[in-house]
Amino acid sequence: xxxxxxxxxxxxxxxxxxxxxxxxxxxxxxxxxxxxxxxxxxxxxxxxxxxxxxxxxxxxxxxxxxxxxxxxxxxxxxxxxxxxxxxxxxxxxxxxxxxxxxxxxxxxxxxxxxxxxxxxxxxxxxxxxxxxxxxxxxxxxxxxxxxxxxxxxxxxxxxxxxxxxxxxxxxxxxxxxxxxxxxxxxxxxxxxxxxxxxxxxxxxxxxxxxxxxxxxxxxxxxxxxxxxxxxxxxxxxxxxxxxxxxxxxxxxxxxxxxxxxxxxxxxxxxxxxxxxxxxxxxxxxxxxxxxxxxxxxxxxxxxxxxxxxxxxxxxxxxxx
Amino acid sequence: xxxxxxxxxxxxxxxxxxxxxxxxxxxxxxxxxxxxxxxxxxxxxxxxxxxxxxxxxxxxxxxxxxxxxxxxxxxxxxxxxxxxxxxxxxxxxxxxxxxxxxxxxxxxxxxxxxxxxxxxxxxxxxxxxxxxxxxxxxxxxxxxxxxxxxxxxxxxxxxxxxxxxxxxxxxxxxxxxxxxxxxxxxxxxxxxxxxxxxxxxxxxxxxxxxxxxxxxxxxxxxxxxxxxxxxxxxxxxxxxxxxxxxxxxxxxxxxxxxxxxxxxxxxxxxxxxxxxxxxxxxxxxxxxxxxxxxxxxxxxxxxxxxxxxxxxxxxxxxxx
Numbered sequence: 001x002x003x004x005x006x007x008x009x010x011x012x013x014x015x016x017x018x019x020x021x022x023x024x025x026x027x028x029x030x031x032x033x034x035x036x037x038x039x040x041x042x043x044x045x046x047x048x049x050x051x052x053x054x055x056x057x058x059x060x061x062x063x064x065x066x067x068x069x070x071x072x073x074x075x076x077x078x079x080x081x082x083x084x085x086x087x088x089x090x091x092x093x094x095x096x097x098x099x100x101x102x103x104x105x106x107x108x109x110x111x112x113x114x115x116x117x118x119x120x121x122x123x124x125x126x127x128x129x130x131x132x133x134x135x136x137x138x139x140x141x142x143x144x145x146x147x148x149x150x151x152x153x154x155x156x157x158x159x160x161x162x163x164x165x166x167x168x169x170x171x172x173x174x175x176x177x178x179x180x181x182x183x184x185x186x187x188x189x190x191x192x193x194x195x196x197x198x199x200x201x202x203x204x205x206x207x208x209x210x211x212x213x214x215x216x217x218x219x220x221x222x223x224x225x226x227x228x229x230x231x232x233x234x235x236x237x238x239x240x241x242x243x244x245x246x247x248x249x250x251x252x253x254x255x256x257x258x259x260x261x262x263x264x265x266x267x268x269x270x271x272x273x274x275x276x277x278x279x280x281x282x283x284x285x286x287x288x289x290x291x292x293x294x295x296x297x298x299x300x301x302x303x304x305x306x307x308x309x310x311x312x313x314x315x316x317x318x319x320x
Numbered sequence: 321x322x323x324x325x326x327x328x329x330x331x332x333x334x335x336x337x338x339x340x341x342x343x344x345x346x347x348x349x350x351x352x353x354x355x356x357x358x359x360x361x362x363x364x365x366x367x368x369x370x371x372x373x374x375x376x377x378x379x380x381x382x383x384x385x386x387x388x389x390x391x392x393x394x395x396x397x398x399x400x401x402x403x404x405x406x407x408x409x410x411x412x413x414x415x416x417x418x419x420x421x422x423x424x425x426x427x428x429x430x431x432x433x434x435x436x437x438x439x440x441x442x443x444x445x446x447x448x449x450x451x452x453x454x455x456x457x458x459x460x461x462x463x464x465x466x467x468x469x470x471x472x473x474x475x476x477x478x479x480x481x482x483x484x485x486x487x488x489x490x491x492x493x494x495x496x497x498x499x500x501x502x503x504x505x506x507x508x509x510x511x512x513x514x515x516x517x518x519x520x521x522x523x524x525x526x527x528x529x530x531x532x533x534x535x536x537x538x539x540x541x542x543x544x545x546x547x548x549x550x551x552x553x554x555x556x557x558x559x560x561x562x563x564x565x566x567x568x569x570x571x572x573x574x575x576x577x578x579x580x581x582x583x584x585x586x587x588x589x590x591x592x593x594x595x596x597x598x599x600x601x602x603x604x605x606x607x608x609x610x611x612x613x614x615x616x617x618x619x620x621x622x623x624x625x626x627x628x629x630x631x632x633x634x635x636x637x638x639x640x
Contacts, residue, residue: 030602304630306630307625
């Protein structure tokens with residue numbers, strides 16, 4: 001059976017280079033990779049990626065969980081407590097299986113760690129640059145900043161919004177509003193774009209309205225729009241407020257207007273009427289984050305990627 | 321040391337459910353997962369994800385590589401031969417380390433396999449539905465169809481386009497054109513959106529022009545536009561044709577107009593002038609595809625995801 005040394009010799013490169021090619025960890029030119037793969041093929045060498053990963057598995061890693069300021073504020077105000085707690089529970093539990101111990105810390109003053117996970121949708125470029133300078137692996141959990149090329153794990157809001165807008169179009173609706181949160185948040189922006197593209201692809205006019213659930217008044221929003229056939233809200237909280245305001249005006253949901261939310265928070269199921277929505281897979285996000293930071297820690301497949309989880313459409317009674 | 325049986329008993333669920341929670345494979349409610357994790361924590365049970373993956377690693381999987389019709393046509397015409405061959409070389413070599421044997425087959429009439437990889441940017445919803453009915457794991461390589469929730473591996477065209485448009489804006493340019501391929505292709509569409517959003521975010525007017533490199537004439541395109549300060553083309557081939565047409569008109573690149581491509585094909589480096597572009601990480605795509613189909617085959621982290629690889633900006637002489 002061939003050994004890694006034979007491959008290195010045949011390809012005319014170092015053992016370290018062969019290892020980098022096998023583990024996809026570091027700068028190796030395509031030409032060199034091709035040479036290494038050719039040698040691997042000719043010698044019928046069988047590298048064991050998982051075996052080496054398992055060997056390293058005994059190592060203990062120490063990773064900081066750094067919550068964004070907005071998230072800490074939200075937790076204090078209990079506006080969205082179950083969302084991130086589910087993600088972080090999964091992260092910590094699955095992390096253990098990879099030999100990772102997590103510790104919560106201040107995003108502005110992190111302790112020395114092997115790596116970091118920045119949690120929440122409002123980390124800025126300044127924070128990113130600060131973490132870049134620490135020269136340790138890190139990733140964004142539930143956030144993405146275009147053009148920064150940082151590993152991140154997000155929900156595919158674009159896809160879910162595109163899907164559900166098409167669903168409403170197929171029901172025969174033409175006048176479909178989108179009421180969305182502030183577009184500086186990647187989550188809201190991607191849902192907005194999924195809605196807009198689905199409408200444009202169907203030659204329908206996108207009609208949208210920004211609503212900040214912290215500062216704005218839903219009654220004013222509803223007063224200012226023509227009541228449409230359907231409303232897709234960019235989160236469940238907003239959808240619930242829309243339904244309450246419509247009812248005050250004796251507009252029936254879903255008989256007169258179909259209303260759909262996003263997130264599938266725990267209270268969506270028990271709302272009256274139960275809310276049609278797109279389920280966000282919170283614990284899968286945590287689990288993928290644990291796996292991804294582990295890969296970055298051991299230097300496997302380190303080229304930066306965005307991992308985006310598809311949502312699931314949950315049909316309940318707030319829409320026809 | 322605790323065993324999986326103890327966890328199952330304490331959580332009041334079956335061993336199979338505990339296993340599904342640990343491996344993230346299958347439908348388990350969040351509530352049940354929480355119970356299982358709580359039991360794992362209290363019993364200090366240490367599951368070995370990687371160990372079980374390694375055990376299964378001895379299995380031989382047989383996976384079909386199904387090239388799209390457009391890709392097969394391109395290969396015959398040798399319009400883009402080195403691009404997909406690099407991806408597939410990496411896929412096959414890394415696949416071996418996971419115990420996967422790949423076989424190329426007709427996308428319309430695939431043989432019986434454990435799973436399938438559909439390669440290329442033009443697989444339709446009809447093809448997707450056909451593969452769905454086979455009830456075997458499959459993924460799209462270099463393609464994504466919004467709203468279909470299929471596992472896929474793509475290049476992050478949005479991110480690269482957003483980055484490079486900002487780069488040109490920071491250079492002081494205001495009149496920046498985007499000449500793009502047909503927008504039914506996800507690759508071109510996402511680059512287009514990255515360009516458009518970057519321009520809009522900087523309060524600049526997006527100016528774009530569709531150019532199909534198979535059917536259109538670049539001379540006519542250049543005749544029909546006001547010559548701008550910079551042109552961002554949605555692939556390298558298009559950028560090269562733009563540069564040739566500008567030169568025929570005695571317009572200098574980069575002195576009069578900066579031109580930037582996308583892909584970093586082999587000939588980009590040796591073009592005159594050498595082409596500034598965004599590098600697509602072809603072998604990393606192949607490697608990630610091998611890993612992802614393996615995960616789907618063994619039932620680990622099966623919730624469908626989109627994996628999107630960030631590009632790298634390569635500054636050469638076709639732009640200032």
